[in-house]
Amino acid sequence: MSEAKSVVREGALEGVRVIDFSWIVAGPQCTRILADFGADVIKIENDANMDYIRASGGADSPNRSPLFNTLNRNKRSLTLNVMHPRGMELLKTLIEKSDVIVENFSSRVLEKWGLGYEEQKKLNPGIIYCSMSGFGHSGRDRDFVTWGPTAQALSGLTYMSGLPGEESAGWGFSYMDHTGGFYGAIAIMMALLHRNKTGEGQHLDLSQVEAGIGLTGTSILDYTVNNRPFRRNGMPPGNRAPDRQIAPHNTYPCKGEDRWCVIAVTNDSEWDSLVAVLGNPGWASDRQFATMKSRSANQNNLDELISQWTINLTPHEVFDILQEAGVPAGAVQTPMERAEVDPQLKHRGFIAEVEHAELGNTKVESIPMTMSETPWKLNKASPLLGEHSAEIYMDLLGVSPEELGTLYEEGIA
């Protein structure tokens, strides 16, 4: 065991420089994590090819998108045209001075630029290159095109979400963009640990569909071991838990328009507490509800009876009453409740505030954890397009003030 040194670090990933060619959601989610931990993330775009998400704030400015601000805080923005020879030269200098390259283009873009991993390695043997594509960088379908919803559909995640007998409800957002981003950050940090130990960089070839397949729970093993496909009558299981054979386990209607709570009773003592909260109604001692197994078998009846109780309460009343009694329950929270009411999120400082030059005071969600030695910091809002070009060109890449003017004039910067 080595002696503990007293080194103050600004963030867990302080000293790591990331070249960020990523856009939309998946790549920016990955580099947001790295930036929140103190890595110097340099987001490269140019006027003609900017992150699409910038456009979602309205046509008059590339700097007013709410989602862009949420995904790109703590990063620096560099405008650079890689199609220009001088632009490419400057990019190569930046690669020499960086640790990680992240991109989520389709699978041949960097190769077409002449910047595949083998070329990167010549410039910087320790470079960690993380490509985040839909199908990966090898295999017969590597050129297929995906967005988050495509990856969710192909992996099985969309099919697994829904009521039996209905079409798929799927995911109401790009879950695999978030999770693809998590896997990018996880892989990069693992590769950094490997590099600390060996000095060796590498190419990390991520596929969003493959990451999705890895999240399909027991479905693959149930098929390969028991020969039981997930696609069968009665599946997906809605909000019930057939593999656990526990009940009640469902959503229940509450007071108000389209308001819902969830209740999940996982053992007999929680059942006894629930029955006590309900005021020991006569039906609760009926034989059909005597054991976990029989409650599971008769959950249509059980759910109906519990709904008669929940319908007169708000979701948060159900949540408070049952949790205080030790019964797992929750409110299906709305965005307003999460942003403005939830006392736990407030206590934890989940919504953080930061000043943005065009949007004013903005609110973003925090990285969801506290760290005792290297807590995350919200140093800056998302960067305006090209906000940090001058400092990066001059301080990092050694461009003179005169040449900087030329770079702007010739559309290189």
Add this chain to the structure above:
Amino acid sequence: MSIPSPQTPSSKTEGALEGITVIELCGARGHFMGKLMGDMGARVIKIEPMGGSAERQIGPFMDDEPHPDRSLYFWSHNTSKESLEINIEDSAGQKVIKALASTADVVLEDFAPGYLPSLGLGYRDLSDRNPRLVMTSLTAFGQDGPYRNYKSPDIVALAMGGIMHSCGYDDVPGSPPIRPSGDHGNKIASHYGLIGTLAALFNRDFSGRGQYIDASAHEACNSTTEHALPSYLYLGATVFRQTGRHHSATPTPKSLCKTSDGKYLIVFQLFNNLHSWLSLVGWMAEAGMAEDLQEERYKDMARGGSRGMRMATDTTDSDHAFEVVRRFIAAHTSEEIYRGAQKLKFPWGQVRSPEENLDDPHFAEDRQMFTDMPHPEIGKTVSFKYVGRPYRFTKSPWNAFRPPLVGEHTKSILSNDLGYSSGDLEALISKNTISSH
């Protein structure tokens, strides 16, 4: 049936986490963190209560025979671990955990706040002897705050985290928000727990010190809902759920399309640009099913691209175009439309059931996405196909081995790692601190 010697990696892995030792005290919320670390070469010692973890009681089971060593739920989330079955509420058991933690790199735990400290196994107790230790506590709601003692199984995490508010139907009257199956509240929590753990390990390489990470499923889920919070925080708009597609504050076209074989595809971005529109209509015309879509006004719409479409107030033409495309899709199989559309660069995808990827040669053959893992305890030559690596490392690869039997490594860990004699083991067995198998 004789029990073979404890399972370890078949070939020596040089995974990225080689050399890292992890003590895992986790149930359903956190076990995926340990798996992801073990699969990349970390040595993960899973501490299980006497009789085995509660997750071993969750189905489905191999051949539908419930047994702690046959739970496919446990198998899916616990590859590449060793199992130490021990009573940590007993002082001799606590002594074992302290000894292991004194040389470990990481402790992962997902108990209720305060439980481990009450046993003398909190971060302060363990880091006192090992300042390099990284300890990650992954709770329902966090170590402090008004909800800290509340319970949060997966469905509660997804409800309170805002995820269910975005998932469900807009065309099934009275239908509830939907919890997507697959334990995703727990997985989102595990992903963030792992992210913090790895960042702390990297930091330790420079600071020489570990640290304590306090992560929660509640915050992790709340930060994983894409447009839902920004739309509200910046625009005051509340997104609502829509069948099989993104949440939105204003209705968007249905993207699920049924094919002739009764399956579905997700179909979107019809009007990306003129080139892609013409290629789509050309494909439909070859089948004699383009109807009136070759008319000029649709080309104008395609020139406007997807942004022009979103801003259009009159959607009569685009709705009609979608209906014609829908008829074309309904006359073909899911495979025909998927492959044909991808050839034209449309990001349409089949709505597959997970097991259908075992028949997709790109993933199953070219990418070797599924891995056979030997299960010698079932039979000498028995192996089962598991989902493989979620990322391809070219230098320090993923390499998993099958999940441990209950207590499979108890004796080997106590004697090899901690130097317990056979007499010491007998004493622990007689006090019921460890089991006899």
